[in-house]
Amino acid sequence: MLVVLILVLPAVGALVCAAARWRPWAAWTAVGTNAAMLALAIVLCVHVVRHGAFGGLFGVLRADALSAFMVVVIGAIAVLASWLGVRTIASELETGRCTERRATLYAVLVQVFVTTMVLAVLAANLGVLWLGVEATTVATTFLVGHHRTKASLEASWKYIVICSVGIALAFLGTVLVYLAAIHAGGHSAHALDWTSLMAHAHRLDPSVMRLAFALVVLGYGTKVGLVPMHSWLPDAHSQAPAPISALMSGVLLTVAFYAILRFKSICDLSVGVQFARTLLVIVALLSLAVAASLLLAQRDYKRMLAYSSIEHMGLIALGAAAGIPLAIAAVLLHILGHGLTKSVLFLTSGQISAAEGTSKIDGVQGLLARRPALGGVFGVGLLALLGFPPFSLFASELAMFRAEFQVGLGWAAAVAMVAMVVIFIAMANHAHLMLLGPGDVPRAEATPRFALAPLIGALAVCAAIGLFAWPLTSLLEAAARSVAL
């Protein structure tokens, strides 16, 4: 019942937005449904930690600690993005950059997007998981092209073509897992349920599972934005409206990674750890290297944030490669921390580009002097993203590296650290240009506190989790147990 309610809430928001056309109260209702979903997700977490996993909707849905945790991440970022979205769309309507019809379409699609992500993480079955992830692509394409400029049209075309190919490969991988399950004597109705696959994993044909997992990493990896399947990501993230970039970077990438985690736990039991580990280490290090090299000379701050997402997805893949419970718990903490800070940064960058009229790094100077509140949030967000304590990314990165050394992947961790140092220098340099520098232009109207409040709140939560991990410890442990070695 609880899981069904969680799935239905954002969909109700979509219906309200569709029925009311664009009205501020309808948009605020959608924010409210997302907030209610977040609250229920927290209840769900407490429930699964105390009483264990349970199913719903005739066995189509299932919630364990990992799914519950992912729903919390989705809920938190959905609240942030839809809150700031109301202001973004209202100001676009005022300046005539957006029609009422497009505003309605935007509001509806955002809620559909959130619903499909929730469906993906609550699916009991790898087929339904695939449907959820595929539906996110369909829902977000028009959102990426919302501004109707040539550049955004190009970005949305690339996005849907590349991601459709990727997701098709993931489906082929799913079909092969189904073949292996049927061959091992599974009943066709439940053969794709990941609980039954986990239970019978040792009987699955290893050679088929290797091929299937490679296709899944390639396929879902496209949506995660792992190199070499990343080329859609910087374009889509830089062209989409800021709240959409926040949702995509903050949760969509990690929802796709969640799919890889589920397959990995089955593959590990079937063919041993080494196969998945090798594959993930390769894509992780490639992602870090490409992100580092392209961040150095980056001139657009939205693209800078996009490449930083590729970096963090690489780190998460490297953590998952280690696979021990410590590593998986750290990966999940990193998913939450990165989701919060990256969506705050994208949302802030949306406000900056609306105020400054450019997304070029050298077009924005002395932000801290001219717009202290906006510049301050952006600066603190960057500090969190770069892994400064007390923010939780510091703790999760440290734990991931410890796990790497424990399983003998110390060399990979060392390579990753080199890339991170390069990225640190590059981003600190860009941030220095934007935030400090001469602030000769007179001080302009500041973004209202009301719009900045959720962003500051999200950063505070991120810092609090980094300082006192206690409310999360038992949840993360339970979630890690369900997919770790």
Next chain:
Amino acid sequence: MSAQTFASSLTLFVGAVLVCAVAVLWLSAVRAVVRVLAIQGLALGAVAATLGLHVHDAGLVATAAVVVAIKAVLIPALLRRIGSGDATERERRPLVNVPASLVVSAALILLAFASTHVLTHLVAGTAGSLVPVGFATLLIGFFVLVARRRPIFQIVGLLLVDNGIVLVAFLVTAGVPFLIELGVTLDVLLGVVVLMVLAQRLHHEYGEIDLDELSELHD
């Protein structure tokens, strides 16, 4: 249905899927390609129906009906609508010309047969021996994606990739469960609708365009 008729009709329909994929490479007029896609959808439905009748699986026969309705009727009708704006639309300057494309497709078919022995030994009988054809269709779809430059041909390439995967699914496991198959097919339909809208916007913004002329975004 006797074992003999089953084997020969299955081979016939699976063969038709592959012939259609190769024909896409051979043709350049959008209309003809859309017709070929419709025939491929029919052949795919026939594969599912044949398998369904053979193993007496009502779900698979229902899947066949859905596949025919969407892949042989709805999607081609949608693609024709974009074609109707310009009835003579064709691929004029493919990155790889037609003779070379056909040679590549032959190589891709050989590659598919050489690389799928992991799967063929798990699936007994005629269906198992035909699995490489699904992979060949998939690879030809990829080739269309990289070698053709008109937006509509990219949609066609994606559909070939999808048809190849659906064929593999039918052959190796007699189809994934009906509800999932239904969802997958509907998702593909939605995806095509979105792609069509975008293709129309591209046409509106740029007129006749080759996709490598899109160059607003780069690092």
